Amino acid sequence: MGTAGGSRCSDPRLLVVAFFLAVLVHTASAALNYTRYRPVSSLRLERIQRHLRKINKPPLLTIESPDGDVIDCVHKRKQPALDHPLLKDHKIQRAPTEMPRGKKEEVEGERSPEGAQEMMVTQMWHRNGTLCPKGTIPIRRSSVHDVLRAKSLFHFGKKHPRRTDTPDVVSGNGHEHAIAYTGTTEEVYGAKATINVWDPSIQVVNEFSLSQIWILSGSFDGTDLNSIEAGWQVSPELYGDSRPRLFTYWTSDSYQATGCYNLLCAGFIQTNSRIAIGAAISPVSSYASNQYDVTILIWKDPKVGNWWMSFGDNTLVGYWPAELFTHLADHATMVEWGGEVVNTRTNGEHTSTQMGSGHFPGDGFGKASYFRNLEIVDTDNSLSGVHNIQTLAENTNCYDIKSSYSGDWGTYFYYGGPGRNPLCP
Numbered sequence: 524m525g526t527a528g529g530s531r532c533s534d535p536r537l538l539v540v541a542f543f544l545a546v547l548v549h550t551a552s553a554a555l556n557y558t559r560y561r562p563v564s565s566l567r568l569e570r571i572q573r574h575l576r577k578i579n580k581p582p583l584l585t586i587e588s589p590d591g592d593v594i595d596c597v598h599k600r601k602q603p604a605l606d607h608p609l610l611k612d613h614k615i616q617r618a619p620t621e622m623p624r625g626k627k628e629e630v631e632g633e634r635s636p637e638g639a640q641e642m643m644v645t646q647m648w649h650r651n652g653t654l655c656p657k658g659t660i661p662i663r664r665s666s667v668h669d670v671l672r673a674k675s676l677f678h679f680g681k682k683h684p685r686r687t688d689t690p691d692v693v694s695g696n697g698h699e700h701a702i703a704y705t706g707t708t709e710e711v712y713g714a715k716a717t718i719n720v721w722d723p724s725i726q727v728v729n730e731f732s733l734s735q736i737w738i739l740s741g742s743f744d745g746t747d748l749n750s751i752e753a754g755w756q757v758s759p760e761l762y763g764d765s766r767p768r769l770f771t772y773w774t775s776d777s778y779q780a781t782g783c784y785n786l787l788c789a790g791f792i793q794t795n796s797r798i799a800i801g802a803a804i805s806p807v808s809s810y811a812s813n814q815y816d817v818t819i820l821i822w823k824d825p826k827v828g829n830w831w832m833s834f835g836d837n838t839l840v841g842y843w844p845a846e847l848f849t850h851l852a853d854h855a856t857m858v859e860w861g862g863e864v865v866n867t868r869t870n871g872e873h874t875s876t877q878m879g880s881g882h883f884p885g886d887g888f889g890k891a892s893y894f895r896n897l898e899i900v901d902t903d904n905s906l907s908g909v910h911n912i913q914t915l916a917e918n919t920n921c922y923d924i925k926s927s928y929s930g931d932w933g934t935y936f937y938y939g940g941p942g943r944n945p946l947c948p
């Protein structure tokens with residue numbers, strides 16, 4: 524067991540492997556230092572490698588992304604989801620039985636009248652030029668470094684419990700939000716929004732900044748919350764850099780034992796051979812210049828019951844099988860849209876980790892980040908614009924949200940902020 528060689532000194536279980544974590548930061552704005560020396564015991568390294576052998580499936584082809592990601596093209600039937608005990612005999616659904624029906628004008632074009640360029644958004648690894656062959660799906664390979672940045676192997680790929688109460692009293696754990704949400708009285712079968720993409724800077728490696736949709740059912744103060752989530756996130760801990768990446772998440776027990784990000788545990792079934800979950804989105808918006816956004820739609824297949832996700836222009840990514848859930852096996856009771864950051868209060872001060880573009884909603888288009896065309900899917904699988912959303916931000920001097928309505932953008936909002944500033948000490 525353990526690594527080869529190794530000095531014979533004292534207790535072999537304490538054999539220490541000096542590990543050099545060297546991850547370059549590519550953005551000019553973030554001056555984070557991801558380079559860390561960490562002593563790792565050979566037993567721990569062995570455990571990590573065993574876990575990685577389980578989740579990194581043998582690829583038919585490997586593609587190197589210019590950002591350092593390794594993308595494995597894995598046969599669809601070998602993907603991690605099928606390791607789930609409830610999915611042993613699962614027959615992969617090739618496509619949903621039905622897409623949600625939209626209003627006519629929405630089907631015809633959702634281009635922003637103000638210059639957002641949804642069509643051009645792609646993923647960094649596509650620049651390699653090689654694509655994954657038919658019958659395979661692209662999976663971002665996890666490395667030992669990825670796991671070592673997490674608090675423990677158990678924490679790797681998991682979101683820590685984020686709150687204990689209704690959205691009116693979003694709680695601590697250092698998680699802060701600026702979100703819009705629907706009421707809790709209707710049955711919801713999906714949600715959609717077009718989300719502006721930015722690369723907010725992160726102050727500390729184990730903080731993150733994300734912008735996403737939540738599809739929820741169950742109780743916020745119990746252990747039965749079911750959540751399906753997708754959007755973009757910057758998480759140095761999870762990915763080793765500060766690029767915004769497409770991500771998914773799910774849990775059926777309030778972020779405790781079940782669920783994970785992306786394909787880092789058995790659950791989400793991917794059907795698309797061009798989109799890698801967890802891979803960087805490119806290009807991103809810049810201040811007072813080009814704006815880029817991505818459309819995410821999540822809905823429940825009305826016949827089969829699986830929760831499908833599409834990205835961009837109705838590109839199917841894959842689905843969360845109904846078997847994974849309790850409450851969501853039936854329907855959702857609430858949808859949230861917006862941003863979340865972790866504030867670890869390093870040195871006793873509020874974090875300077877940014878949400879959205881790092882600018883407050885009042886700055887408006889081209890400067891503040893937005894979600895537009897908020898829609899939900901109703902009982903008969905049709906999309907409709909949401910009305911009567913409520914908004915919430917724990918501390919509007921740090922991060923804020925302002926919702927509005929227009930003909931082209933339907934219900935939309937600007938959200939985000941810089942974190943630490945004189946009014947947010």
Ligand SMILES: *[C@@H]1O[C@H](CO)[C@@H](O)[C@H](O)[C@H]1NC(C)=O
Binds near residue numbers: 557
């Ligand atoms: C980053 O941190 C490591 C050790 O933690 C240090 O050796 C290295 O010089 C630092 N790099 C920069 C650019 O500050």
Ligand SMILES: *[C@@H]1O[C@H](CO)[C@@H](O)[C@H](O)[C@H]1NC(C)=O
Binds near residue numbers: 585586589650652653
């Ligand atoms: C694309 O990926 C292949 C396989 O990993 C690698 O050998 C090649 O150098 C990459 N090409 C580019 C242009 O990055």
